Amino acid sequence: MTNSLTVGRRVSVRVPATSANLGPGFDTLGLALALYDELEIEVLAEPGVQIEVTGVGAGEVPTDETHLVVRAIAHSLARYDYALPGLRLVAHNSIPHGRGLGSSGAAIVSGVMAASGLLDGIVEVTEADALALATELEGHPDNVAPALFGGLTIAWTTPDGPLHKKLMVHRGVSPVVFVPEHVMSTALARSLQPESVPHKDAVFNVSRSALLVAALIQSPELLLAATEDRLHQNYRAAAMPETDRLISALRAAGYPAVVSGAGPSILVLGSDPAQRLGAAELVAVESETTWQALMLAVDFKGSTVELVST
Structure with a gap:
């Protein structure tokens, strides 16, 4: 990987919780919910990562390069031939972990979106690219699609990668x-x-x-x-x-x-x-x-x- 990001470049990311399956729609249907993880990511001059977590997962999640958000950033940057730079990650988490509300999907989407923001004006990361990158890490698109796009999503896979359709939910739901x-x-x-x-x-x-x-x-x-x-x-x-x-x-x-x-x-x-x-x-x-x-x-x-x- 030959490219590097500008020191001081900083992005803020906000990702919703999700509920997948919704009963019969196994590995296909997902719904975005108004409960959010919020993060700031900054490129540092020195190598390595500095991670600060408040809220859900504080004191429990890794604070090194094995942190899922950092792994997703590295995975996404590598797709565009960029090395993982030194990073400061500040995360305030509200999505419960291990409870079926898409916390791992949200972390993956946070990393993909952070990489997209860090590459803003340099490389275009399309919606399809973001869904593909997130699905590669999550394994299936039913949680990452609503986290990325909101609303009710129908997600499916094809030989060319995952696809989705976003639908607006009735206001009475x-x-x-x-x-x-x-x-x-x-x-x-x-x-x-x-x-x-x-x-x-x-x-x-x-x-x-x-x-x-x-x-x-x-x-x-x-x-x-x-x-x-x-x-x-x-x-x-x-x-x-x-x-x-x-x-x-x-x-x-x-x-x-x-x-x-x-x-x-x-x-x-x-x-x-x-x-x-x-x-x-x-x-x-x-x-x-x-x-x-x-x-x-x-x-x-x-x-x-x-x-x-x-």
Whole structure:
């Protein structure tokens, strides 16, 4: 790598949380939520990285070049023949880690967007480039697409790379996320997924995924039926029994509840603001451990990057 960045160049990045799958849309559908990680990245004269983290993950995440944001910056810069420079990274994190709200996807997108900002005016990093870079690191595009672009995203892969379609969500859709104190490994959750499922279950999920898109953009009253799933949640239930029990209680009471991403958080896609208040009351009564209720808007903007100093 022969190119280097100008010392003192500084960018600020803001990336939303996401909830993937949304019930039936396994590895395909994702929703951006108004809860953000915010970072500043500056190019230093001396080599190495200086990392300061406040909020979620402070004192827990690496503070060297293995930090996921730094790895994503290095991966993205290398694509354009730029070496990783000395960096100062200041991160204020609000997205819970290991809870199914896309924290690793947000970190990857933060790095990709930071690299894009550091290369501003030098190299154009297109939307397609950013999605491809983020997907290479994340492994699948369902979390990184909404983190990058906001709103409801449909993501799919092709021989030429990942693609996405962004859709605007009906203004009546009112998400609430219930976040437990315990974490869930995405790798463990994926390991519980069978290699094949019955034909009737596959057909069931195809119909519900199609219905879910219609429900989210046009007909929120259909969300309870549209969030039914037979493809992944049942197989993972044993690994998060209270999540499974609360989702069953919520759905029995008429609330469109699903596992958020790989879990263990629960996403309820309320059809109006009052519905999510009812869901919060039910969880408060039924839960055996502490669950934090996050009343979140849908984020329509996605990630942003601003060149603060050149």
